[in-house]
Amino acid sequence: MSVEERELELQCPKCNQVASIKIPESVFSQKKFGSIKIQVPPGAVCPDHQFIVFLDPKGLIRGYEKIDIQMAAPKEEAIEDVGAEEISLNKAISFFGLYGFFSLFHAKLFGFKAYVLRDNISNQFSENVNKFFDETVQNKYTTPVQIEFLDEENLNKLKLKEKNSLLIDPHNNILQTPWDEKLEFEENSIKKALEIIDQEEQKVLINQDVSNFIRDVEQVVKIVEDVKEIYDTELIDQLSKDLKMPKISKNRLNVIREFIKLNISDSITKKIKNKVQEFLNFL
Ligand SMILES: [Zn+2]
The missing domain is CATH 1.10.10 (Arc Repressor Mutant, subunit A)
Known part of the structure; x- marks a missing residue:
């Protein structure tokens, strides 16, 4: 089955290089979750930079946001590699991308339900991801909310009552977020943590x-x-x-x-x- 795609011309907000990327049309037809953001990894538009593109519901570009952390793009094998072991900061970033990670951090901190579109995730992995975020963002005000992994079919069954949620499609680097604020706090915190090698110290x-x-x-x-x-x-x-x-x-x-x-x-x-x-x- 061929997937209908839409071509978007993007411009790197740092070096101004232009390139087109393709995103599935279904993002717009099934949109239920607030504003659409695309996480553009290094190499997709220009070799060195990664950034976020904000789209309106019709798919028109509303703006860009730079990410000032230099990190290699997640490698496929790194993603497949995430098995039953405990999740570290670096592994979680490989899996979700930097902005995906900031968004999950934000969702857990603020108490938004989060969905990740991805098949074949083991319960163990799902538990480990939730444990990682619960341990790092725990506070006495937010009611703990789960990050749930879904396949495409289950996504279509989700109803509008769930719309105040974060939705991440890691394969297509697409996010739908129920907030508009910049994730500056999350980015600054992760930037500092990535300078540390020890995984436990990163969490601390x-x-x-x-x-x-x-x-x-x-x-x-x-x-x-x-x-x-x-x-x-x-x-x-x-x-x-x-x-x-x-x-x-x-x-x-x-x-x-x-x-x-x-x-x-x-x-x-x-x-x-x-x-x-x-x-x-x-x-
Ligand atoms: Zn660039």
């Missing part, structure tokens, strides 16, 4: 970053609970003063806000105001 380091993230979350909740409302810039100043650390970026605050909204309380996040947004609402 990622876990440390998650703990720091939760610490920021809790401090933001504390600050906001005591006020009627607060501007994001004031909140960033106050957080830096309270925790005696450099100011966080607005992007990080947005991620913290999203976490609080999903896992702690929506009404807290409503008190955080933004001057630009207020100005736009006023117009």
Whole structure:
């Protein structure tokens, strides 16, 4: 059976080389899960860079995001090789790709259900993958959610009630994500962890970053609970003063806000105001 494909012309956001890639038409017909992203590995468009392409539901390119971690493309044998043994950071990245890994990290941290389109996955492998992420992102706020492996047929049976989920098709490097935020936090954490060789230490380091993230979350909740409302810039100043650390970026605050909204309380996040947004609402 021939698979219908669509050709997309992509441009590397780093070196501007252009090349076409093919993606299956079914991605658009069965789309149920939020925004579509394509993970472009090194060698697909230009030799050295990997990046993410954002598509709208019709398949038009909405934008690109660079990934600043240099890593070889996953090799087929590495993927086939992932058997019953325990999962390490490097093995998980070989299997899911960097952005696939960041996305699973994000899904587990925020409590989104995740589906991976892949046949013939052993229960042991599935368990090991879940264990790896549960151990690294565990925190007391997120309800543990499973990463589930599915084949194409089961995917078609999924109903819309599951749409607030992450879907990864590792074979075609396609992701559908229920969020729009950049995965900067995840990328920075993984970048640091990859500089370490010891597998256990890598996990400890990622876990440390998650703990720091939760610490920021809790401090933001504390600050906001005591006020009627607060501007994001004031909140960033106050957080830096309270925790005696450099100011966080607005992007990080947005991620913290999203976490609080999903896992702690929506009404807290409503008190955080933004001057630009207020100005736009006023117009
Ligand atoms: Zn390039």
